[in-house]
Amino acid sequence: MTKKTLIILVIILGLILTVGYISTPKLMAVKIAAYEQEGNQENAVILKERLIRFFPGSEEARWEVYSLIDRLLEKEERVMIGPDFTSGGGAEEDILVPAEKVIVYLLKVTKAQKEAMWKYNMYEKLGEVYHSQGSFSAAEENYLIAAKGFEAVDGNFRAAETNIRLVNLYLETGEQEKALSLIEESSKKYADLYIDEFLSKKGDLFFQQGDYQKAEECYRKALEEAKKDWDEFQAHRSDQEESINATLDQQPVYRHSKSQMELIRNLKTKGDEAKGSVKGEILKGNIPMSNVLVYLINEKKYDGRMNHLEGIQESSAFKTDMKGEFKFDNVAPGRYFLVLGLLPEDLNGLGRFNGLKAFTVEEDQTKELRYVFQPKAKILEPTGQNTFNAGESLKIAWEEVPGAKSYNLHITLKLENGYASQVYRQNLRGNSYIFNPQGMALREMNFVTWGNEYVLGPSAILGSFYPGAEIFFVVEALDHEDRTISDSEGYVLEPCGNYPSIQVGETNPLSIGDKLVLEKKYSGAIEAYLKGLEEKPNDPHILLSLARLYNYGWTEETADLGKAVNYYEELLKVNRDRFIVQAAAGANNQAGNYETALKLYEEIENEMSKSIFWFHQMGELYFMTGNTEKAIEYYQRYLNKEKEFIDLGPVIAYLYQDDVPGALKLLKENSYSERVRYNSERETEKPADINQLINNLERYHNGVHSALNKEDFKKYLWEIMSINGSNRFEKVQAFQAKIKSWGEKDVLVFVLEELAKDRL
Structure with missing residues (x-):
């Protein structure tokens, strides 16, 4: 072989290798897309990781690392936990690359970038990932690199966006001086870019400081600027263009600024009354939980919509620090509850608990709260799925939970369109139970649920243990006050979790x-x-x-x-x-x-x-059967335990006995849910105003005359207690219209109107 031939072969080989190196990332990206279309997430992720490792400078590596980041940030959608609801945390079919690994890949791709704009895009993404993981100093460092880099390459638009992220970071971490300095600097540098956003952030800062006048001024200017931008956008949008976020009220800056101004107006209506504060800590056993978003929600404004929390929270959400602590200052007296937003991975292995109850903030007082998540209760047997036939027995055993006085055994029935759960056995002692329903007990627990096409499910009639039914078991650990310490299910469903279940086989002849x-x-x-x-x-x-x-x-x-x-x-x-x-x-x-x-x-x-709620039920029944003394006894046993009214039946019972001081004492010593009610059209209605009720009862007790005599008053109290079943709203309206004939400003008419609202 001549030297010339050898040189030609080397050149050809080099060309082949070069073409192969250039085309390989494209081929890998095509294969990744094919895997994803097939639903083969495991192979797709493996190939993504190889592409990023071996070809970090390629365009395909950039997009694939972006996809890993986006998936990570999407999956960071938090599990929202409130007093009586949980959202998020469903079984995850996607394969999620851990944040630590994503950061390593992102650093590799960042260093391999030749184009400045792409390099700083990567730094900004690094800031986002660190920010989401609670690594605030690393997030700040990368945001700063990105912002300065964008500005250097004349990317003012991107520099302004990155500075907004930095401002958010400073507001979260309480670095208000840094936040204000950056807002002022950015507002001058990028006067034509995101001015409404910077003004809104400035409003948030003043709101944090309790300077509502300055905050309101900033929000008002933000609204004006947002409207200008919207009007300009509408003027240049063609009629044929698809409408996206089609109203001004749907624009994030406008919506946020408007809701904050409404919140400030509500705070102003409280006058100069002294404010309270709320502080607390969140723990995993004895370990502080950082990076938990804590929302302080005014109970009176909550209408059941999880996507409406931003508009009703009392102030910006607080992210717990390294000690797991949070604090809200300048809180107007009233009823509140907290909603906790946690990353699913932070809840893995933890059981549910029931500590998130509503509470009252009082003038010049600090409400201190402590929430502790414990490991999930572990079921030892059975494991997996078993077949259950009538007459057979099945042992359910679990590890003892420290601090547990007793256990509840729940069963969850799989439906054609979801699941339904109930307590099957309460207050079990020890750590095992022999499951052996037979005879009529097979039909003991029935779930009144509706399937597809709104048809009643068979379990409503035949009970849960009908042939073909699939049932899961969950163990709940209770403390000495019957509060949930933990359970075996937890907040996050794990695909391979140990959820023992039975497939119901033969039962008695059908x-x-x-x-x-x-x-x-x-x-x-x-x-x-x-x-x-x-x-x-x-x-x-x-x-x-x-x-x-x-x-x-x-x-x-x-x-x-x-x-x-x-x-x-x-x-x-x-x-x-x-x-x-x-x-x-x-x-x-x-x-x-x-x-x-x-x-x-x-x-x-x-x-x-x-069940403590049974005492309330008995109180109502004793009242309806004319034994008000017994009714009060049972109502009181309920309130001694719960300290919160289910409804105002106990107050009505005292008033029926002409014991106004007793009714006032109950109202002042126990809390009352201020959540909005609903009418028959599913529109919101205000609950009873407890302050108005107390005020008018005190006026009556102090001698203010009413046109109603005691017998008329008792007759109307009875009518209120009889408002049940469907069409309650219409019944309440009819009742309120009827009693106005006694005089719209009559002191006892005021009392009856508020008591009637409670029946909604």
């Missing part, structure tokens, strides 16, 4: 009616059950099925409480299992047969009294 219920043919089921009853008039399964069908009404036409009560009455003659007595009591209560309901509940008092 009747024709039962089979029709499984097929959701309820008209045919009723006919079959009635025919079966002719042959077996005392068959408990048939009687229970008919009672439930008429009680729950699989359609509006078949709902018949009278028939349900009658079938329960016949059933009780042949079987008085606790769950049947309880169901019969509930049906009689719904039907207004209060005496019968009361006697049935009294029969199972030993079991029912394990």
Whole structure:
């Protein structure tokens, strides 16, 4: 081989290698896209990582590392935990590359970039990732590099965006001087870019400092600038162009500034009353939890919408520091609750607890709070899924939870469109339970749920243990005050988590009616059950099925409480299992047969009294049966434990006995949920105004005359307690209109109006 030939071969080989090096990232990117389209996330992620490692300077590596970052930041959507709700934390099918690994890849790609703009884009992304992970000093360092770099290469637009991120960081970490300095500097440098955003951030800063006048001025200017930008955008947008975020009110800066101004106006209406504060800590066992977003929510403004928290929070969300601590100053007296936003990975392995109850902030007082997450309770047996047939037994065992006095065993039924859960056994001692339902107990727990096309599920009639049902077990650990310490489920569903379950196999022989219920043919089921009853008039399964069908009404036409009560009455003659007595009591209560309901509940008092809410139920029933002294006794037992009204029934009971001081004492010593109520059109309605109620009761007690005599007043109190069932809003409105005939400014009319609002 000649030297010339060798040189040619080397050149050809070099060209082949060069072409291969250039084309390989493109080929890898095509294969990644194919894997993702197939749903093969595992192979897609492996190939992404190889592409980034071996070809960090390629355009494809840039986009793939961006995709890893975006997925990481999207998955950082927090699990939001409130007093009685949790959102997020569902089972994750995506494969998420850990943040530490993403940072390593991002640094590698950043260093390999030849184009300045791309390099600083990467630095900004590094800042975002560090920021999301709570590494604030690293986030600041990378944001600063990116901002200075963008400015150097004449990327003012990107420099302004990065400075906004920096301002957010400073506001989160409480570095107000840095935030103000950067806002002032950026407002001058980039006067034509994001001026509305910088003004809004300045408003946030003054709001943090409690200088509401300056904050309001900044927000007002931000609104003006946002409107100018919007009007200019609309003027240059073609009619054919697709409308995105089509109203001014939907623009983030405008919406935020407007909601903050509304919040300031609400604070001003409080006058010069002394403010309180809220502070606390969040722990994982004994370890502080940093990077938890804490939202302080005014209970009166909360309308049940999770996406509405920004508009009703009392001040900007606080992110816990390295000690797990948070604090809100200048809080107007009133009722509040906290919502915690945690990263799913910070909740992995932790159980649920029930400490997030509403609380009251008082003048010149600091409300101190402490929330502790504990490890999930661990179920030892069974593991995986088991088949369960009638007559068999299944042992459920779990590790003891430190500090637990007792345990609740929950069962969760898998539905065609979700899941439903209930407590199956309460206050179990020890760390095991033999699961062995048979006979009528197979139908003990029923879930009144609706499936697809709004059809009643079979479990409503046949109970949870019907053939083919899939049931999961969850153990909940309780402390000495019956508060949840932890459970075996937790807030984040793990794909490989140990959720022991059973697939229900054979049960007792199914009747024709039962089979029709499984097929959701309820008209045919009723006919079959009635025919079966002719042959077996005392068959408990048939009687229970008919009672439930008429009680729950699989359609509006078949709902018949009278028939349900009658079938329960016949059933009780042949079987008085606790769950049947309880169901019969509930049906009689719904039907207004209060005496019968009361006697049935009294029969199972030993079991029912394990639930504190039962005492409230009994208080209402004793009131409706004319025994107000007994009603007050049971209401008081409930309030001694819970310290919060479910409704104002206890106050009505005291007033019915003409004990105004007793009613006032209750109102002042116990809290009342100020969450908005809903009318029949699902529009929000205000709850009772407790301050107005106290004020007018005190006026009456101090001698202010009312046109209502005591007997009229008692008659109306009784009417209020009788407002139940559907169409409550219309009933309340009709009642309020009726009592105005006594005089719209009458002191007791005011009292009755507020008490009636509580029945919504």
